[in-house]
Amino acid sequence: MENPDQFISWFRSVAPYIHRFHGKTFVIAFPGDLVMAGKLPVLAHDLSLLHAMGIKIVIVHGSRPQVAEQLELRNASCNFYKGIRITDPAALECAKEAAGEIRLDIEAAFSQGLPNTPMAHAAIRIISGNFITASPVGVIDGVDLQLTGRVRRIAHETIEPILNAEAIVLLSPLGFSQTGEAFNLTMEDVAVNAAIALHAEKLIFLTESPVMKDQAGEDIRELSSHQAEAVLQAGFLPEQQAFNLRYAISASKAGVPRVHTVPFEMDGAVLLELFTHDGVGTMVSYENLESLREATVQDVGGILQLIEPFEESGVLVKRGRELLEREIGNFSVIEHDGVIFGCAALYPFSAEKMAEMACLIVSPDAQKQGDGERILRHMENRARAQGFNKLFILTTQTAHWFLNRGFVYASVDELPKDRQRMYNWQRKSLVLIKKL
Numbered sequence: 001m002e003n004p005d006q007f008i009s010w011f012r013s014v015a016p017y018i019h020r021f022h023g024k025t026f027v028i029a030f031p032g033d034l035v036m037a038g039k040l041p042v043l044a045h046d047l048s049l050l051h052a053m054g055i056k057i058v059i060v061h062g063s064r065p066q067v068a069e070q071l072e073l074r075n076a077s078c079n080f081y082k083g084i085r086i087t088d089p090a091a092l093e094c095a096k097e098a099a100g101e102i103r104l105d106i107e108a109a110f111s112q113g114l115p116n117t118p119m120a121h122a123a124i125r126i127i128s129g130n131f132i133t134a135s136p137v138g139v140i141d142g143v144d145l146q147l148t149g150r151v152r153r154i155a156h157e158t159i160e161p162i163l164n165a166e167a168i169v170l171l172s173p174l175g176f177s178q179t180g181e182a183f184n185l186t187m188e189d190v191a192v193n194a195a196i197a198l199h200a201e202k203l204i205f206l207t208e209s210p211v212m213k214d215q216a217g218e219d220i221r222e223l224s225s226h227q228a229e230a231v232l233q234a235g236f237l238p239e240q241q242a243f244n245l246r247y248a249i250s251a252s253k254a255g256v257p258r259v260h261t262v263p264f265e266m267d268g269a270v271l272l273e274l275f276t277h278d279g280v281g282t283m284v285s286y287e288n289l290e291s292l293r294e295a296t297v298q299d300v301g302g303i304l305q306l307i308e309p310f311e312e313s314g315v316l317v318k319r320g321r322e323l324l325e326r327e328i329g330n331f332s333v334i335e336h337d338g339v340i341f342g343c344a345a346l347y348p349f350s351a352e353k354m355a356e357m358a359c360l361i362v363s364p365d366a367q368k369q370g371d372g373e374r375i376l377r378h379m380e381n382r383a384r385a386q387g388f389n390k391l392f393i394l395t396t397q398t399a400h401w402f403l404n405r406g407f408v409y410a411s412v413d414e415l416p417k418d419r420q421r422m423y424n425w426q427r428k429s430l431v432l433i434k435k436l
Contacts, residue, residue, distance in 0.1 A: 009309065013365050014275045016305070016339045021274070022054040024201035025163060029191035031062035033208045034264045035102055043206070044109035046270050047168070051124060056163040058194055059126075060171045061106065062187030066098035067091065081140065083243045087147040087184040095184045099172040103128060106170060125167040131155040132190060134175025134183040149175050149183025151190055154197035163198075188247040195256045203256050204273070205248070206264040209241050212282045222283045225252040248284040258337070259284045277341065277365045292378050295331035295343065300324050302340035303331065307361055315397055316359060317424075331359070332378055334371055342371045344379050348386060349416035354433075355388040356419060376405060384436050391436055392419075394429035407432035 028047065034040060051057050067085070071078045071094050079086040087095065110124045134149035152175075159169050171194055173185040188205070195203040212220040215236050223231065228249050232242060241261075248259040262269045262281035273279040295303065303324060310316045324331075327345065334342040342362040348355050357379050362372045383391050392415065393402055399409075410433040412423050423429075 009364070012305070012309075013363070016302070017275050018053055020338060021050075021201065023056070025056040025058065025198050026050065026202045026204060027058045027060060027191055027195040027198065027200045028204045028206070028270065029060040029062070029187055030206035030264060031187060031208060032065045032067075032098065032102065033062075034206055035061070035105060036065050037208075037264070039264055040105060040109050041112065042267065043264070043270070044106070044112070046268060048110065048124060049271070050274075051166075051168060057168045058159070058163070058171065058198065058200070059106065059168060060173070060187055060191040060194060061099075061102050062173060063095060063098035063102055066102065067094045070094035070097055081143045081145065083239070084137070084145065084148060084186060085184060086143070086145050089147065092147045092182060092184055095174065096182070099174055103170060103172060110168065126170050127162050127167045128170040128172065129158075130176055131159055131169070131171060132175035132185070133178065134185060135177060136183060147181075147183055149177075149185050151175060151185060151193040154194050156197040159194075159198060188244065192247050192251045192254070192256075195251055195259075196254045200256055202258045202260065202274075203248075203251050204260045204262060204270060205244055206269065207240070207244055207261055208264065209238065209244070209261075210263050210265075211280065212237060212241050212245070212261070220282050221278050222285070225249050225284060225286050228252070228284050245282075245284070252284050252286050255286075257285060277336065277363070292334045292374055293332065294382075295328050295333045297325060297328050299331070299333050299340060300328060302335075303333065303343050306340055306343060306363055307359060310361055316361070317427075319359075332375065332382065334362075334375055341365070342375050344375045346379055346382055348388065349419060350387075352390075352416040353388050354390040354392060354416050355383040355386070357383075357391055357393050360393070372401070373405070380434075380436060389436050390433055392431060392433040394423075394431055396427060396429050399430045399432060402432050402434075405434075407434040 030043065034043065047057055068078050071091060074090060076090045085091060107126050110126050131154060132151055133153040135152045137145045137148050137150050162169055171190050173187045173190050175183050175185050191203060191205065214220050228245055231237065232245055237245065244261050248261060251259045260273055260281050260283050262273045266272065266280055269280055273281050300321060304321060307316055311318045330345040330347055331343055333340050344360040345358045346355050347358060360372065360375060380391060393407065395402065410431045412420055412431055414433060415423065415431060
């Protein structure tokens with residue numbers, strides 16, 4: 001291995017996600033375009049990895065290009081209204097054929113026990129069935145959508161035991177009424193209703209569209225459902241992205257904690273979205289996932305995991321768990337999606353109306369995102385609220401970062417008396433002070 005340290009750092013960084021996701025249900029939806037683009041075998045490998053981690057997987061596939069292809073072969077028309085197919089009897093027959101073909105392709109992809117791949121020695125079972133009860137959409141704005149339907153119910157009580165038995169459930173965009181009629185559904189409608197019914201932790205849409213961008217051309221990585229509604233109302237998203245975002249908002253408001261839209265053209269897009277700090281797509285949640293707050297004793301483990309590499313490299317003085325538990329009230333943390341990515345501590349010296357900020361750390365995976373400055377501002381405000389008029393830090397390697405943010409060099413003699421007595425002359429840390 002060329003760089004074992006890099007591997008260890010990466011493995012430690014993904015460990016919290018693996019722990020968090022174990023036993024959770026993910027609904028992963030993709031359009032027929034992904035199959036036509038030849039991306040299905042790689043996606044099957046990646047989903048097999050998630051399955052091996054103990055994640056319960058529900059797959060929902062689309063079939064629009066396959067249906068269009070079948071209609072063209074039959075010289076039949078292909079009509080849409082507001083992005084939804086108008087399904088006449090000929091289109092329904094094509095939808096049935098396309099769903100059957102794609103189902104077989106998916107089953108074959110998960111049956112590849114290829115050596116030297118994530119599928120090696122895998123024995124993953126794909127279960128599909130009549131799990132969707134549907135009803136006709138009917139007439140909208142005077143347009144009869146005929147055999148196009150909407151989901152009425154997902155048979156979660158049947159699906160959940162299958163997931164608990166470590167099989168993957170496959171849902172096609174077809175549903176059946178209680179009288180036996182078949183209806184063509186949208187993949188998005190099926191995926192949203194499945195995620196809601198199964199109390200899924202995540203709903204992931206793999207799309208042919210690139211990552212969403214704001215009006216300034218910057219990538220949109222994360223939105224609350226309220227922010228997402230504002231983006232829709234602004235009207236600058238391309239039609240397909242707006243269509244996807246409407247369903248993401250619907251799922252989020254109905255209680256799905258995280259909804260992701262991810263471009264399938266990127267190799268390993270699902271893994272990158274799930275196991276990196278910023279991901280590669282756009283995530284919608286009911287509330288903003290990032291919070292900067294004072295720490296609690298429940299955060300001790302996350303803080304220790306964050307600071308351990310910096311202690312080993314000598315950037316930080318080692319702190320044991322017991323010391324950290326005693327001092328946890330001094331700490332603030334910044335977390336994202338339940339994982340702590342930054343911290344700092346504030347130690348008061350009331351007699352001199354000064355406070356020391358220590359242990360300001362941001363995970364390497366989250367650096368250059370402005371989190372360090374956010375923590376610094378938070379600690380400055382915390383110090384002001386406690387009546388301190390000066391904030392000081394001791395550092396061996398990051399002096400210039402603090403100098404650029406209003407700190408100035410000082411001597412050990414300018415520290416509070418109690419802190420002077422604790423100064424480590426072997427480390428010879430630089431002293432910097434900032435007036436608040």
